[in-house]
Amino acid sequence: MVNSLETHLSYARMACGLRWIISLQCFGYAASLAVPSHLNSWLLPLQGDAFAGSVDTTIALILWVAGCALPFLGRASLPASQTKWSCPVVRCDAALLCFVAGWTFFNAVLSWQMNIEDKFAATDPFGHAVRFVAPVVLLVCVTGTGYYPKLEGYLRIGIASTFIGHGLAAYWLKPGFVDLIVGTIDTFLGSDWRLAEEREKIALLLLPWIGRIDFLLACLILLPSKYRKTIALWMGIWGFVTATSRLTAFGIERWPDLIIRAANWGIPLLLWWEMRAKIKSSKHS
């Protein structure tokens, strides 16, 4: 009985956390569609600007709606054990989650395919993994069909993939990452083009180590360990730091880059929160 209640609470906490994270992510993706998407670049020569632009606008609109609606649809459709598929709210919830998962996955694949000559773009389907895994997991939560440890496992696989993707790009010295480090140093220490070459050298020194640590964290979050909670917290903080570096390097106008990556840092923090809650409740009981 206690276990069943605990599982139910875990479900509820996870679903609630996922909803807010995915909602944030939707706002980020929607805001980023103010400029042409990878899909737009693909459609442009085939269908022309008007059609490609209207596809972007439609997707942005759906994502804005999803971002606003998902937290409230959650309230209406919980608890998962009582989910009724005939209910329009549940259907709407599921449809929006499918769309978000589909778009984030498709976007990652297109980012790679539209820049097929770029080895860094090839890491995108891995680097973006947690962004499309999160809505799928929530969808399973909504249906109430998932076995909780399995769902947590899927999230951990998603996080690990994201860290492997980013770790590979860092290890290969992705130019964009060098610019993030140099730009961030500029913000805190002052911009000086005379020192830029030296700052690049620092970035080139740091990145392989960042890559190695990312690989290590990816492995550790997958393996059973008593430190998993700490690792999840570390990944959450590091994910937030790296997402925020878009703003520290290029300015506040890059805010969509931070929240588009809400899952990168939000999901590890959610897992940490959940593990913490479990430990607390087991101590009480």
Add this chain to the structure above:
Amino acid sequence: MKPTTLHLTLLLSISLLKGISANEKTPWLDEKFVNQKTVGLSKLESSNPAQWRVIWKTDPANKATVSWTTAMVGKNHLVHYDLKSRKGFPKNYTYKKVSDRNGRFSGSGGEHFHHARLAELKPSTTYWFVIESDGLFSPEMHFTTAPVNDRSFSVLFGGDSRSGHFARAQVNLLMAALSEENPEIIAFAHGGDYISSGKNWGQWSRWLSQHELTVAASGKVLPIIPTRGNHDGGPLFDEIFDSPGGKERENYFSTRLSSQVALVTLNTETKAGGAQRTWLGKTLQSLRPEVRWLLAEYHRPAWPAVKRPGAAQEFWVPLFEEFDVDLVVESDGHVIKRTVPIRNEKKDSTGVVYVGEGGLGVSQRKPDLSRWYLRSPGMATRGHHVMNIRFTPEKIDYKVVLLDRSIADQAIFRPRKK
């Protein structure tokens, strides 16, 4: 007065004549003409030299690279050249230069590149040349080296020829016509995104063959100053343009176009904020006191008309403003744009103007006219185009020429007060 039959006949004749002359001036608007020209391109077979190009890098007054492709490896690859036309008879040319760099194009079916680096050329001088590979010859062509004095000249600028192969052929034919009519046009600076996938040899091969359409009927070749775009990743760019900038994949360099004009080509596809920024600072610092007209070109825009700003805005724009760059040419957005003069992220009459965004064949987009830097006296529109930029001691004369030869935009820039 009522129109008589004579009046009507005259009107009809005039309109017919107008139609004919318009067609003569813009034959590339006729699909048949373009297809005919495309079919007539040099065949890439055996050792036949094809896909000719002349490349300018740092010192175009004294150096130029003549490059071409053969379908097989071959043995003897050289350029015969002279200060006079020798009607294509190889033995009559005074100079010859054996190819300095040969190799198989990455991912190709055996096609090879050849680069003959001509040096010790005379400034402002027309060189006539034929290319030889294993006893097979190209037609005679010619190009003119950059001046070292302060004479007026023009350079064509443009970017994004990656898709829309028919429109690309049309713009190439327009460039050939402009170059033929105007001896002042001496080069063509391509702002990047030549093709859609930088590792795809088939796409590059098509681009290279179509580049032949920029050669005028008289054999005048426009040396190309290449910029790397986001679709031009991979080793082929360096194999095709003989590694401009020296270091493989780095591809940033400055070109001294005359005693008073310098063009700095940057690479947005590599690290922008580090070594490249220091190099840019040093280069602008040394060039600014020496030249009247200082320009920069790169692919991803700092002040885009469609997309969001690239790293150039954070790392390079402060340098353009510090060293008072006169004009910056950007690509990538698939529109036509000219910003207001910008300094400290505001409209400022002492600021830097950014033009371009790419229309050498790629499908055009609708620009976002709500962006503050595109409002009057800035502008943005769409259309396949090439920019003709003329440098004189008094002014830079900037014109955007559309396929029908109409002018989509023009502006004059005066020298900055010292």
